[in-house]
Amino acid sequence: MSAMRIDGKAIAAELREKIALEGKKLIDETGVTPGIAVVIVGEDPASKVYVASKGKAALECNFHSVEHALPATTSEEELLSLVQSLNEDASIHGILVQLPLPDHIDEGKVLELILPEKDVDGFHPINVGLLTTGARDKALVPCTPSGCLIMARRCLGDLNGKSAVVIGRSNIVGKPMAALLLSENCTVTIAHSRTKNLPDVVRGADIVVAAVGRPQMVKGDWIKEGAVVLDVGMNRIAAPERGEGKTRLVGDVDYDSAAEKASHITPVPGGVGPMTIALLMANTLTAARRAAGLEDLDYAALLG
Numbered sequence: 631m632s633a634m635r636i637d638g639k640a641i642a643a644e645l646r647e648k649i650a651l652e653g654k655k656l657i658d659e660t661g662v663t664p665g666i667a668v669v670i671v672g673e674d675p676a677s678k679v680y681v682a683s684k685g686k687a688a689l690e691c692n693f694h695s696v697e698h699a700l701p702a703t704t705s706e707e708e709l710l711s712l713v714q715s716l717n718e719d720a721s722i723h724g725i726l727v728q729l730p731l732p733d734h735i736d737e738g739k740v741l742e743l744i745l746p747e748k749d750v751d752g753f754h755p756i757n758v759g760l761l762t763t764g765a766r767d768k769a770l771v772p773c774t775p776s777g778c779l780i781m782a783r784r785c786l787g788d789l790n791g792k793s794a795v796v797i798g799r800s801n802i803v804g805k806p807m808a809a810l811l812l813s814e815n816c817t818v819t820i821a822h823s824r825t826k827n828l829p830d831v832v833r834g835a836d837i838v839v840a841a842v843g844r845p846q847m848v849k850g851d852w853i854k855e856g857a858v859v860l861d862v863g864m865n866r867i868a869a870p871e872r873g874e875g876k877t878r879l880v881g882d883v884d885y886d887s888a889a890e891k892a893s894h895i896t897p898v899p900g901g902v903g904p905m906t907i908a909l910l911m912a913n914t915l916t917a918a919r920r921a922a923g924l925e926d927l928d929y930a931a932l933l934g
């Protein structure tokens with residue numbers, strides 16, 4: 631069997647288009663322009679690439695978009711004071727502070743200061759709590775897991791009773807992904823670096839979400855025939871075949887061997903990554919709509 635490649639780039643482009651239309655409707659009907667502020671501290675090259683893509687997507691959606699690029703020497707107090715001013719800025723509906731932050735800044739303190747209703751990353755403990763206590767509809771849900779869920783549902787329809795293995799237990803992906811799959815009535819296993827017999831654990835899964843940050847770790851012979859494989863990994867590895875000093879981006883899944891077993895699989899790049907950014911726009915629109923007293927949109931349904 632050769633898997634269907636899930637074209638995250640195309641699905642994300644369609645979603646951004648729908649969001650732009652809905653954003654325009656919101657502006658026409660209420661005068662509210664969705665606004666997002668992205669804050670980056672320091673010079674991490676990968677973070678800079680992500681932040682640039684977020685700004686570009688926001689402009690494409692005709693959102694009001696501001697970026698605050700602060701030096702690595704920024705104090706915790708200065709960052710907290712910026713977040714506070716964004717909390718108070720009525721033109722900003724979504725605040726995203728790019729992670730990781732420099733070591734001298736307490737990440738938890740910063741994330742907890744962001745107003746939960748502006749927390750478009752879904753990292754505030756209030757949003758985490760809403761998601762895990764079954765009030766997902768009131769939360770802002772982290773973007774990468776939301777994007778993965780939309781893709782899984784497009785492949786499988788109803789996820790009731792499916793067995794899902796999430797590899798990785800980060801607050802950004804693994805834990806919220808598990809919570810979302812659980813809310814869809816999957817039987818969920820969270821695997822991590824201490825998991826024994828990981829290949830055997832993965833072999834039981836109808837849905838595999840790989841978010842460990844280890845290049846091409848998940849091999850084809852770990853994958854159950856017909857499983858859906860979602861690869862969140864973004865690993866830069868040496869690519870001497872492309873010339874001296876060249877690199878390429880690979881996921882946490884060994885794509886070629888896994889594609890022989892899976893029914894559907896996301897490529898890297900062009901799979902989960904673009905969906906994450908589209909869902910950030912979706913969360914920003916949701917935050918703006920809620921601020922205007924409007925109901926949430928169903929983005930999976932908008933995609934049709």
Ligand code: GUN
Binds near residue numbers: 728729751773
């Ligand atoms: N760093 C890696 N992924 C993310 C993300 O989704 N949001 C933020 N804020 N930082 C990240």
